[in-house]
Amino acid sequence: MAEAQGRKPGRVYAEYFIGDAVVRLRQSENSLVYEVEEPKLNERIRKLLDKAMEEYVKKGTDPEKLAEKYSKRLEEGEATALRYYLLRELKGYSKLHVLMHDENIEDFTITMPGPVRLIHRLAPHYEWIESNIVIESDEELDRLVKLVIERAGGSITPANPVVEILTPAFDRVAGVLRGEVSLHSSITVRKFPRKPYSLARLIRLGTLSSETAAILWLAVELKCNMIIAGLTGSGKTTLLNSLLLQLPKNYKIVTIEEHPEINLGDHPGWLPLYARTPTAPATRQTAIPLTRLLKAALRHRPTIMVVGEARAEEVQDMVTAAAVGHGTATTLHTDSLEHMLRRLTSYPMSLRPDQLALIDYAVFIARRPDGRRQVTEIYENRGGKWEAIYDSRKEKLKLSEKLAEKLALTYKGLDPMEILTLEVRRRAEKLRTLARAEEVVAAA
Incomplete structure (x- = not known):
């Protein structure tokens, strides 16, 4: 049973049940503590x-x-x-049982004996917070790493000491067994939200303003081609997912991923496709790569085609889709416009200038030192010249000429920028209203 380790009680910010266990987020000095109270044993x-x-x-x-x-x-x-x-x-996960079932947890990690640390969805700006679940020894940690991976249908051994696997709930488990490659066994579990973050929730969390969100929402809806870029854990996929959730029900959205991360719930036009990457030599001929899925996706006449993460030659197929009028969106692991362009034009992506011109927007998102995720920059591609329309340091948002031009095709005879101003204002107000209803834990 998890018990508090000699800490003085602080203010409780959130309390809820996970089965028969009670979870509390409690103030502790300048951070929070994740407390689990399980049924009492006698x-x-x-x-x-x-x-x-x-x-x-x-x-x-x-x-x-x-x-x-x-x-x-x-x-x-x-x-x-x-x-x-x-x-x-x-049948469960021993000491880690509550953590594996708590949908409010974003990630949890154990790198050595001691308290389990985690990132909580109600307070992501606190970064990694400690829990009162304590791993007492290396032997106990070994057992728990093996248990979680076995429950997911895998195996971790001295001969195969590094394992990445998905649980039946599609949470991503990364495990390392000590001895061969590490001093201690370790495990990190990335828990994808069963209910994905809405755009309104990201506004409430301070990830972006309602006006910025309205611009990006409009860009995706008007079938612009967008790259969302940032480093690991910056919130790229979360932002992309929230934008896709805003799309009309009559849109057909094909998502193509290596691992299931994007979740559009009950959107009637959502078609998810997943790559198959077997690791056993005998089954490698059965692999289905992203490039094959992209070609198959084009036959489904998507309104928007989404690649979970751009890494290699699949970008060529995505740009081909953009060239014939499909909207496209993807994420890219990079933190600057210069580096993004270098990656896109270098092997293995190898985009030509005419292909690069088809990308309309580059959106950069980062995790700040205080743990908050924030959209930092938005660039618009105007004939090969990238112009910043948003910079978080200046807190100034320019209205997009491209979006105004696209809207003008629908509202002929009216001033394009005036139409865009009114549409952004309408969407921003709607998002602000929804954001006010979102619950988060305030920073200390």
Whole structure:
């Protein structure tokens, strides 16, 4: 059972249940602590747990039947505790059970014995916060790393000490076993939101202003070609996902990814495609790369074609889609316009100047020192010349000439910039109203 490690109680910012466990986000000096309170154990429950576990080892009895059998001898509260711990150990994730089931967690990590650290969706600006879940030894850490990977259908051994795998819930697990490549075993779990962040929520979190969000929303809806760039953990995919969620229901959106990250929920026009990358030599001929999926996607007549992350020659196929009138969007691991252009024009992407001209917008997002994610720059491509229309340091947003021109095709006879001004204002006001209803934990 997770217990507080001698900390003085502070203000509770959030409290909720994960099954029969209670989770609290509590103030601790200049940060937060993630506290888990699991059902209480007494000596009677411990003895019955030991008997049930022994029966499981000897007879392989179904854990649910064991829980039912042994809880009959207990009062309601004790029965709840016995069932909780029995299923936690035999079907769940032991000490990490609550973390694996808490959808409010973005990432959690263990790099050595000690407290588990995590990033919480209600307070991402606090960066990595400690929990009261403590790993006591290297041996316990070894066991937990193996357990999580085995529950995902994988195996980690001294012969294969570095493993990346998806859980059945599509959370990404990266595990390392000590001895061969590291002093300690380690595990990091990236938990993708079951309910993706809305554009309004990003506004509430301070990632971008309502006016900036309105411009990007309009750009994607008008089938502009966009790259969202930033470093690891900056929020590229989160921003892309939030923009795609704003698209009309009559749009057909094809997303192409190596791992499932984009989630458009019940959008009727969403077609997700995933690459198949088997690692065993005997099955490598069954691989389905991103480039093959991109070619297949074009036959589905997408309104918008999305590549989860641009890395290699698949960018060529994406630009081909842009050339024939499809909207496109992708993310790129880079932190400056200069570096982005260098990557796009170098091997293996190798875009020519005429292909590069088809990209309309470059949006840069970064994680600030205080942990907040923020859109820092937006560039518009005007005939091969990239012009900044937004810079967070100046807090000034220019209206996009490209968007005005596209809107003018619909509203003929009216002043393009005036139409754009009114449309951005309308969308920004709608987003502000929605953002006010979003709940976040304020910074200390």
